[in-house]
Each structure stands twice: as C-alpha cells, then as structure tokens.
Amino acid sequence: MAHLPELIRDLALILLVGAFVTILFKRIRQPLVLGYIIAGFFVGPHFQLIPSIVDTENIETFAELGVIFLLFSLGLEFSFKKLLRVGGHASITAVIEIVFVSSLGYFTGQLLGWSQMDSLFLAGMLASSSTTIILRAFDELGIKTMQFARVVFGVLVVEDIIVILLMVLLSTVAVTQQFEGGEILFTVFKLGFFLMLWFLLGIYLIPSFLKRARQWMDEETLLIFSIGLCLGMVILAxxxxxxxxxxxxVMGSILAETTLAEKVEHLTKPIKELFGTVFFVSVGMMIDPAAMLQYAFPIVVVTILTIGGKFLFSALGALLSGQPLKQAVQVGMSMAQIGEFAFIVAALGLSLGVISEFLFPIAVGVSAITTFTTPYMIKYSEPFYNWLARVPLAHWKDRIEHYATGTEKLRANPAWKVLFKEYIRIIVINSIVLIAILLLFRYAFLPFIEGKIASAFVQHAVTVAAAMLPAAPFLWAVVFQKPRCDAYQAMWMDTATNKAPLMAIEIVRVLIGVLLVGLFIDRLTSTHVALWITLPVILPFIYLFSRRIQVLYQRIEAHFISNLNERENSLIQADNSGRLNQKNEEVQSGLQAWNAHIVEMEVPPLATYAGRHLKDLGWKEAYGILVVYIRREENIIHLPGGDHRLLPQDHVGILGTDEQMMHFKAAFESQEDIQYNDMAIEDISLHQVMLQATHPLVGKSIARSGLREDTDGQVQVVGVERDGIRMLNPEASLVFKAGDIIWLVGNRKRIREVITHPATNPPDWPPPPEPLASSM
Known part of the structure; x- marks a missing residue:
C-alpha cells in the first residue's frame, strides 16, 4: 500500500471541516472568517471528537503562504492612487483612531501586567477594524449609499496601509529588541524610502513589460508570472x-495600476481563498477553551476597550476632520470591532517568538463578541445620535455643527498649497531615485571594479562618471524642473507679491541639488573629492547639457505617467464612468456642508417605472431628490429633462441627503410582481391535435379561444396546418376551422386535456402520439 503523506490527510481534514462549518455560518449569516477559526478549533489539539492535525510544521508553512496571498490580494484591491483619492476626512479619522486606540491598547496591556512585547502587539491588533463585518452589516441594513458609509470605506483603506506599516515596525522592534526613538525613526525613513523606490521602479517597468508580452500572456502564464512577482518581492522585502x-x-499595489489588475485578481482569487482558509484554520487550532476561560477578564476588558475606544476616537476623528455630529457618531459606531488583521499581527508575533500564546484566544474572543455587536451598533447609531443631541450635547451641538461648516470653507485649495505640493513631489521623488542609484553604485558597481582597477583614484573616477550618467536627469529635475500646474505661471506673473517667495524656493532647491551631488560623490569617493568636483565640474556639466538632459527626463517622466495612468485611461476609454466618478467627487465635496451627496443606483430589470417620463414620476416633488445624470452603457445624459425615460439597467445619479435617499430607495427599487409557474422543464412537450367540426375551439380565434386562460397559461399554439399550408406562430386573430391540425406546446398533462376532448379526434384517429420533443 502506497504511503500517503500526513500533509495530504491534514489538508483534506482542514478543507472538509472548513467547508461544512462555513456552510453553517452562511446559513446563520455570520462572517466566514469566524467560521474558519471555529473549524480550526475543531481540528486542533483541544477538540477530541474528530481527528486532529498531525503535520503542524507544513501547515504553518501553508498558513504563512496564506498571509502572503491575503496581503497580495489586498494590494490588488488597494493601489496607492486609491489612497490619494481617499480624502482628508477619512485620513484624519483613521490616524486619530489608530493613534489613540493603539495607545490605549498598549497601556491596557501594561496595566494587566503583560510584557512590553505583548502590550505592543495588542496595540497593533486593535489598530484596524473589520472590512468584512462592516460590509456585511451595511448590506443587510441597506445603508451602503448613505454619506457616512463613504467615510467609513475611506477610513478602512487608510487603516489597511497604516496597519501594514505597523507590522513592519513591530517586526523591527521584535527583532532588534530596541525601543529607542532614533532606531524607530530610522526604520520609518527606511520604510518610506523603499516603498517609494519599489513603487517608482515597479510602475516604470512592470506595466511596460506586460504591454509588450500581452500577446503571449494567456491565463496560465499570467497566473504564474503574477505569483512569481509576488514571491520575488517577498524575498526582496x-x-x-x-x-x-x-x-x-507592495507587489499587489503595483499590479493594481496595470490594465490586467482585474484579471490577476480573478486568477489568484482561488489561491488566496485556499491558502487563506488554511491560515485562519491554523489560527483556530491555537484556541484553548481553558485559556479563554482563564483569560475571560482580559477578553472582557479588551472588548470594552475596542467598542468604547474605537467608537469614541473614530467619532472624534470624524468631528475634527469636519464631519457633522450625526455622521461622526455613525462612523464611530460602525468602526467598533477588530478586523482580520488582528490575527495576522498575532501570527507575526508568534512566528517571531516574542509574544505569549494567550493573545490568540483573546483576539478570537474579542472578534466573536464584536462581530455580533457591530450590526446593532450601526442600526442604532441614529437613535443614539438623537439622544446625544437632545441630552448630553444639547448645548454643544450648535458649536460642533458650526465647526463642521467652518472647516468646509477651508477646504478650498489655494494656489500656494498646490504649488508647494508640486515642489515637494519634484524634490522627493527625484531624490529617492538618486539615493537608489547611489546605493547601487556604492554597494554593487564599486566592489565589482575594485579587483579590476589597481588605482583607487581611477576606481573612484570611473564610478563617479558611470553613476552620473543615469543620475544626471534626476539631478537636473531637482534643480531646474518647473512645477506642472497653472498656479506656477499665474503666481510668477504676479511680481508684486509672489516673485520674491518663488525666487527663495528656487534658491533652496538649487542648494538641495548641490547637497545631493556632494552626498552622491562623498559616498562614492571622499569628502575632499566631493568638494572639488561638485561645484566646478558636475553642476556646470548639468547646466551646459541641460537641454538634452531635459528631453531625456521628460521622456522618462512621460513613460512613468503613462504607465501610472494606463489602467485609469483604459477604463475611461471603455466608458465615461471614470471621469463621471471624478466629477461626482468634486460635486460632493462642494455639497458637504449641505449634507448632500450623489449616489449612483441601477434601475432594476422589472422596475415599475421603467419607460415612463421623469416628469410623470414626480420624484423631486415627492422625495426632494434630483436626477443629475443617466448613464446608459457608454452614453451619459447629463441633467436629464422631464421628457427623458428610465430604462432597465440604467445607472442613475441621484442627488439628495441621507434622509431623502432612505425614503426614495423603496420607490426606486420597486419591481413588478410577476407570478412564475412551477412547471418543470421535463413536463414541457410538443403535441398535434386535429379539430373536428364539433370541437369547441372551432369558430373561435386564438385570442378568444380561452385556451391559454383555461390551462393557466401552460399551453400555447405554436403552429396551425390548414389545407397543406403551415403557419408558424399564427396571429392571435386567426380563427380555428374544422380540419385544422394545431400544434401545441406546454405542460404535457394540460395538453392531453385538450387532445382527449370527445370532439377533438374522430373514432378512427390514432391515439395521441408520443411527444415530438421532450423539452424546449
């Protein structure tokens, strides 16, 4: 008998138990992640009724792959451009919530007598909320279109990226066992540098390669290439x-900017779900009921901290970002749970061997409790706001609303703000590329030529000359590149107030360029050589050849921007939804003070109002909403008039407040109540009938024969044969005559009622034939 590896048996057990448990959780409408964790408990060492996992070492390897593919999938859905579009409201809310809740988590761990590492990782576990639980609750309550939901979605995006960075900091602290501010600050700068560098190089190279190799990229090759890129970046990191x-x-976020992002996401989804299931099951295997009972008090404390702290500081962050009191309360009560990242952070701590095992049952217990409380928190957020506004905050409500309205007036983007961002973008991005070139030549090129050139001076001269060739375009950009915005030209022409500050900025950037060149040469040779080469050689060289260098830089920049916008441009070319969504965001930002926003809704296939004129619907008068556009496939009707109609599958932009939307939603989603018969396809057949002169159908038209009504719509006439002439799908006005042979399709039993009518067939007419077709 062939030997079967224990890993195969373990996988069979994990997947079968996971499938049955998740079916149950779907039935009771609970998050699947919680179901996987419960399944892990069933196959773990603390549950003896079914076999347990044996090959734990390989299962842990599969679980680590699960974390990798979960983060890769998250990156595919994320993209850095999506983060830039999130906006100030969500960013401020997320940062305030994470800073304060994480701090509370750390101090709570210290008060409970935990080690410093346990307290730090508890802080990381509390940093994010659960996207899965929130989306499920929003769907069930039908509030995804409300204005506060948009802020919640933005906060979740910002939380994801911050928790990723926290994981890096936690792993660094865990490995070095150092908590000095200088070490952490260096890690932050190092992290920011490599993130920007990977993103710049990835966007510059990968979309171009995919574009050139697309004709050879079938699904199999694309899947292999994507996974290879993911694991390659894992090794590099x-x-x-x-x-x-x-x-x-990072690799997922880079691929998210390509035109193949959706395809890669679709192809890798089964792999993510397979290994992700193993990961969450492995989390459940660590659950010890005795430990959960032993740590019941910490579970209760952390649960109260999670619900109370996340509500309080999420609402505070929303208020400080300029949200009205009602929306701030709704945002806060939506965020009051811990997310799937809590298990990933805990798994990281265990894999590094720096945290105690009791953190897992605590995380599971808190997650289970907050999973059940979240829908009720969201559902009763509005009544809770009404109570707050009426009792505790009655005297403060007007001041809070006044502050929210005032912040909207400050959201205008002044010219200096735009210009300053452009200068920062030019200097930071090009400086990162220059430092990357410096590191490449310092640690790769220079050691390579040391054994081939005897003279140290010649070595350094060759290294500097070779390094300056790729560095020249980016040095030129730091010193001479003009900001690409209209504000720059307008402010430069305003000599009275703006020219002097602009001149000061230009001088500062030249000094930065000089320092970068000096640093560049100093790291490659020596300080003495740097001082003698920077000013008299390098800068005059860049100035003399600035025209050619400018052309080269502009080509590099144009290629990068083209790759960066490739996916977005392809979507805009496919339809107008990209530009439309951008315009919607602009309009909504202007209407923030009015508590109004635009929601795009799709007309149901059987909408009762389909085909009617907008003026006849009276939606504006009845609900106070306004139809601002109708998107029909690739065409958009802006500000439709009363004579326009809505058709099934149309996407309609509705402008209104949350209250107006809630009242209007029922009318918009109303559909015709169509009665469906329960006839099985096996019962459908085709029969022929000859009509005798005494048959009750003779002399009646098809429309008035009552044939369809008498058979409950289960029999129809599809053909009539008369005097050798065959009529397929005859008109309803056709009158039956004696001798006609009619062809009926429908329910076999109801057709036989027509066939067996005593006057249907003559005595010598053969018995009813077998069906000519068993199904249609």
Whole structure:
C-alpha cells in the first residue's frame, strides 16, 4: 500500500471541516472568517471528537503562504492612487483612531501586567477594524449609499496601509529588541524610502513589460508570472529587513495600476481563498477553551476597550476632520470591532517568538463578541445620535455643527498649497531615485571594479562618471524642473507679491541639488573629492547639457505617467464612468456642508417605472431628490429633462441627503410582481391535435379561444396546418376551422386535456402520439 503523506490527510481534514462549518455560518449569516477559526478549533489539539492535525510544521508553512496571498490580494484591491483619492476626512479619522486606540491598547496591556512585547502587539491588533463585518452589516441594513458609509470605506483603506506599516515596525522592534526613538525613526525613513523606490521602479517597468508580452500572456502564464512577482518581492522585502507581508502588499499595489489588475485578481482569487482558509484554520487550532476561560477578564476588558475606544476616537476623528455630529457618531459606531488583521499581527508575533500564546484566544474572543455587536451598533447609531443631541450635547451641538461648516470653507485649495505640493513631489521623488542609484553604485558597481582597477583614484573616477550618467536627469529635475500646474505661471506673473517667495524656493532647491551631488560623490569617493568636483565640474556639466538632459527626463517622466495612468485611461476609454466618478467627487465635496451627496443606483430589470417620463414620476416633488445624470452603457445624459425615460439597467445619479435617499430607495427599487409557474422543464412537450367540426375551439380565434386562460397559461399554439399550408406562430386573430391540425406546446398533462376532448379526434384517429420533443 502506497504511503500517503500526513500533509495530504491534514489538508483534506482542514478543507472538509472548513467547508461544512462555513456552510453553517452562511446559513446563520455570520462572517466566514469566524467560521474558519471555529473549524480550526475543531481540528486542533483541544477538540477530541474528530481527528486532529498531525503535520503542524507544513501547515504553518501553508498558513504563512496564506498571509502572503491575503496581503497580495489586498494590494490588488488597494493601489496607492486609491489612497490619494481617499480624502482628508477619512485620513484624519483613521490616524486619530489608530493613534489613540493603539495607545490605549498598549497601556491596557501594561496595566494587566503583560510584557512590553505583548502590550505592543495588542496595540497593533486593535489598530484596524473589520472590512468584512462592516460590509456585511451595511448590506443587510441597506445603508451602503448613505454619506457616512463613504467615510467609513475611506477610513478602512487608510487603516489597511497604516496597519501594514505597523507590522513592519513591530517586526523591527521584535527583532532588534530596541525601543529607542532614533532606531524607530530610522526604520520609518527606511520604510518610506523603499516603498517609494519599489513603487517608482515597479510602475516604470512592470506595466511596460506586460504591454509588450500581452500577446503571449494567456491565463496560465499570467497566473504564474503574477505569483512569481509576488514571491520575488517577498524575498526582496525580507532581504532588506522588512516583513514578507509588506513585499506581497507592495507587489499587489503595483499590479493594481496595470490594465490586467482585474484579471490577476480573478486568477489568484482561488489561491488566496485556499491558502487563506488554511491560515485562519491554523489560527483556530491555537484556541484553548481553558485559556479563554482563564483569560475571560482580559477578553472582557479588551472588548470594552475596542467598542468604547474605537467608537469614541473614530467619532472624534470624524468631528475634527469636519464631519457633522450625526455622521461622526455613525462612523464611530460602525468602526467598533477588530478586523482580520488582528490575527495576522498575532501570527507575526508568534512566528517571531516574542509574544505569549494567550493573545490568540483573546483576539478570537474579542472578534466573536464584536462581530455580533457591530450590526446593532450601526442600526442604532441614529437613535443614539438623537439622544446625544437632545441630552448630553444639547448645548454643544450648535458649536460642533458650526465647526463642521467652518472647516468646509477651508477646504478650498489655494494656489500656494498646490504649488508647494508640486515642489515637494519634484524634490522627493527625484531624490529617492538618486539615493537608489547611489546605493547601487556604492554597494554593487564599486566592489565589482575594485579587483579590476589597481588605482583607487581611477576606481573612484570611473564610478563617479558611470553613476552620473543615469543620475544626471534626476539631478537636473531637482534643480531646474518647473512645477506642472497653472498656479506656477499665474503666481510668477504676479511680481508684486509672489516673485520674491518663488525666487527663495528656487534658491533652496538649487542648494538641495548641490547637497545631493556632494552626498552622491562623498559616498562614492571622499569628502575632499566631493568638494572639488561638485561645484566646478558636475553642476556646470548639468547646466551646459541641460537641454538634452531635459528631453531625456521628460521622456522618462512621460513613460512613468503613462504607465501610472494606463489602467485609469483604459477604463475611461471603455466608458465615461471614470471621469463621471471624478466629477461626482468634486460635486460632493462642494455639497458637504449641505449634507448632500450623489449616489449612483441601477434601475432594476422589472422596475415599475421603467419607460415612463421623469416628469410623470414626480420624484423631486415627492422625495426632494434630483436626477443629475443617466448613464446608459457608454452614453451619459447629463441633467436629464422631464421628457427623458428610465430604462432597465440604467445607472442613475441621484442627488439628495441621507434622509431623502432612505425614503426614495423603496420607490426606486420597486419591481413588478410577476407570478412564475412551477412547471418543470421535463413536463414541457410538443403535441398535434386535429379539430373536428364539433370541437369547441372551432369558430373561435386564438385570442378568444380561452385556451391559454383555461390551462393557466401552460399551453400555447405554436403552429396551425390548414389545407397543406403551415403557419408558424399564427396571429392571435386567426380563427380555428374544422380540419385544422394545431400544434401545441406546454405542460404535457394540460395538453392531453385538450387532445382527449370527445370532439377533438374522430373514432378512427390514432391515439395521441408520443411527444415530438421532450423539452424546449
């Protein structure tokens, strides 16, 4: 008998138990992640009724792959451009919530007598909320279109990226066992540098390669290539001192900017779900009921901290970002739970061997409790706001609303703000590329030529000359590149007030360029050589050849921007939804003070109002909403008039407040109540009938024969044969005559009622034939 590896048996057990438990959780409408964790408990060492996992070492390896593919998938859904579009409201809310809740988590761990590492990782576990639980609750309550939901979605996006960075910091602290501010600050700068560098190089190279190789990229090759890129970036991230999860997330976010992002996401989804299931099951295997009972008090404390702290500081962050009191309360009560990242952070701590095992049952207990409380928190957020506004905050409500309205007036983007961002973008991005070139030549090129050239001076001269060739375009950009915005030209022409500050900025950037060149040469040779080469050689060289260098830089920049916008441009070319969504965001930002926003809703297939004129619907008068556009396939009708009609599958932009939307939603989603018969396809057949002169159908038209009504719509006439002439699908006005042979399709039993009518067939007419077709 062939030997079967224990890993195969373990996988069979994990997947079968996971499937049955998740079916149950779907039935009771609970998150699947919680179901996987319960399944892990069933196959773990603390549950003896079914076999347990044996090959734990390989299962842990599969679980680590699960984390990698979960983060890779998250990156595919994320993209850095999506983060830039989130906006100030969500960013401020997320940062305030994470800072305060994480701090409370750390101090709570210290008060409970835990070690410093346990307290730090508890802080990381509390940093994010659960996207899965929130989306499920929003769907069940039908409030995804409400204005506060948009802020919640933005906060979740910002939380994801911050928790990824926290994981890197936690792993660094865990490995070095150092908590000095200088070490953490260096890690932050190092992390920011490599993130920007990977993103710039990835966007510059990968979309171009995919575009050139697309004709050879079938689904199999694309899947293999995507997974290879993911694991390759995982290796690179670990080599430079970061976590594997960060590498997977970065590569996913790079691929998210390509035109093949959706296809890659579709192809890798089964792999993510397979290995992700193993990961969450492995989390459940660590659950010890005795430990959960032993740590019941910490579970209760952390649960109260999670619900109370996340509500309080999420609402505070929303208020400080300029949200009205009602929306701030709704945002806060929506965020009051811990997310799937809590298990990933805990798994990271265990894999590094720096935290106690009791953190897992605590995380599971808190997750289970907050999973059940979240829908009720969201459901009763509005009544809770009404109570707050009426009792505790009655005297403060007007001041809070006044502050929210005032912040909207400050959201205008002044010219100096735009210009300053452009200068920062030019200097930071090009400086990162220059430092990357410096590191490449310092640690790769220079050691390579040391054994081939005897003279140290010649070595350094060759290294500097070779390094300056790729560095010249980016040095030129730091010193001479003009901001690409209309504000720059307008402010430069305003000599009275703006020219002097602009001149000061230009002088500062030249000094930065000089320092970069000096640093560049100093790291490659010596300080003495740097001082003698920077000013008299390098800068005059860049100035003399600035025209050619400018052309080269503009080509590099144009290629990068083209790759960066490739996916977005392809979507805009496919339809107008990209530009439309952008315009919607602009309009909504202007209407923030009015508590109004635009929601795009799809007309149901059987809408009762389909085909009617907008003026006849009276929606504006009845609900106070306004139809601002109708998107029909690739065409958009802006500000439709009363004579326009709505058709099934139309996407309609509705402008209104949350209250107006809630009242209007029922009318918009109303559909015709169509009665469906329960006839099985096996019962459908085709029969022929000859009509005799005494048959009750003779002399009646098809429309007035009552044939369809008498058979409950289960029999129809599909053909009539008369005097050798065959009529397929005859008109309803056709009158039956004696001798006609009619062809009926429908329910076999109801057709036989027509066939067996005593006057249907003559005595010598053969018995009813077998059906000519068993199904249609």
């Amino acid at each position: 670990t080599r430079v001192g970061f976590s594997a999860e960060l590498g997977a997330f």
